[in-house]
Amino acid sequence: MKLLVYSLLVLFLVISLFPTFLMFSTAFVPEGDLFNRTIEKIVSDFEAPRTVLLTRVRPIGKAFELVREEQNNFARLDPSREVKGLAFSMGSSDINRISHLIFKVRASSALKLSLCFKDIKENVEEFARLLMEPSSQWKTLRVNIDVKKLKLDVLHVSQLRMTIEGDGTLDIDDVTLVNRYPTFYNFVKVLREDYFGRYLLNSTVVSVCSVLGNLFFCSLVAYAFARKHFRMKELFFSIVLATMMIPPQVTIIPTFILMRKLNLINTYWALILPNLVTPFGIFLMRQYFEQLPLELDQAAKIDGAGDFRIFWNVLLPLSKPALSVLGINTFVLTWNDVFYPLILTTSREMRTVQIGLALYQKLNVFTWPTLMAASTIAGLPIIVVFLIFEKRIISGILEGAIKS
């Protein structure tokens, strides 16, 4: 029985965590997806029919010499017959993920082999020059590629070029570019190509301001509800509670019209102002203030403190647990909000990271690794906050839910 319970719990845990794991681990895959990773990109093994081969590999020089030996095709470079090298077509590739090049060679005499990339603007840059020793055996060579040192357009590389100098022949086979795995490049790419850096900044500004605003204003209002006596207090408070139930979609069109009249669309104000004082915050802080002893206020009053002093110097310092619950909850809600930012911002520069991610997927040709990297960028801050403050987040939910 115990075993059954534990295995069910573990099964559900796996189901519950698997998508997050999938997101993280796919973000580090260079190409393909997590289960079909393209680590080795075979540039050419010379096995395809000659006509097909010619669309991918071009000789540098007059002709193209393919040799067949024991069921295996390879290319022969021979300067004496005007085949000085090979150019492998790469379309317009981003070579940032590549860590090294692997290929097999067999030289008839001592030769120099020069390895170059060419970009779409026809710049050619050499990244390695190797000295070949004569040998009758195939040798596998590995050449590391340090993309950072290259000066040509590494985002749009059109050719990999191999040329030889000297007399004799060089046989080449199984040319393979090997991707770095795991790679951080997907994150770099997403941050550079789209405005994810800016989106993160926007989300941070909006979330931090909303948190600070909520901490201050909600407590201020809650102080009046907890400590002051005024007409219609309970009516007002039930209005506060009732507004929690109003779907935000009902208020969005007038809010949009208002923001447009005030020229606040595409500003931080539009995103922050509607969230500055939330009913949940007022409710939570009132609950907390009410269970703090009244004697504290009275002692401060005798010392001549006014309401604001009592609020700021006496009650707030004692309310750290409630304040942290409110702060973390507001942060999570604001960071994850979609509906309001989607409507109240229209320019790219003002998008929050959630909107940026949603539109990145809609508007770009994406691949899973970059999409998962973008998702990780949008999701990681909250996951980190959760791992640190798990207990407070859960207790915040219970405060809000059970008591109401």
Place this chain on the structure above:
Amino acid sequence: MPPVLRGENVRKREKITTFVFILPWLLSFCIFVLYPIVFSIYVSLTDYSGLTWNMNFVGLSNYIRAFKDRVFLKALSNTFLFVLITVPATTVISLFLAVLLTSGIRFKRLFQAGYFLPSVISMVVISMVWLYIYSATGPLNMLLRSLGIDVPARSWLASEKTALGSIMVMDVWSAVGYYTVLFVAGLQSLPLQLYEAAKIDGATKWQIFKSITLPLLKPTILFVVSINSIRSFQIFTEIFTLTGGGPANSTQTIVHYLYDVSFRKFEMGYGSAIAYVLFFIVMAMTVLQRKILKGEQL
């Protein structure tokens, strides 16, 4: 200064202080709640587009149009279907998990935190991951194929038959942890004596669950069902990010249609009418919940 006047001054100052303290809420309430709610009613009775400032009074025709609009009716029925399936499913699974978690196991907090994690991650991020899971060559199809099951050649979200169901599964997955936490708290507040007594009487676990736990937990269950229903009626983000309401409106929901009408087709008058239909549905849910909960306490 006569003492009476001073007393009045103090009272006046008291009033002003109180007013200053609740002012932030008053302002925010009036500007972002009261004004929009009232103004929406007016907008819903006009042909306001949102592109120009032109507003002509058209009476109830937006509401009449809504109930003749096939897409809106489809959105309405999709949303009800969504609520009717995901809410019970989420409730049953999270209650089951909560019972497991409170059965005196070790590492309770660890499991609970693990189940809870999906509910803090934003719906956009979750949608991106599930977009991958549901894709034609994604992990779900790989798993099914390895089990020898026939799989669709397209993404699960691209077919009319499977799109809404796929989104439902994702929604249940993302919501279960949150309600599990609520149920755990509910279960832990139940009186232990009753359980001791039942054990002494030789009741089986299922009997204890059925005749003690469930009845005592009824308020929590009702609470979970009602807040989850209200949340589910407002489903938007998943639809916006995953399908955009398609294919062929098979995943169109009320809020997504509201967004489509107001901010893509720019018919904000009509959009406001749809918003009000949603508002009445949610209000009806809330009132129903209040009634049921009150009846429970009596």
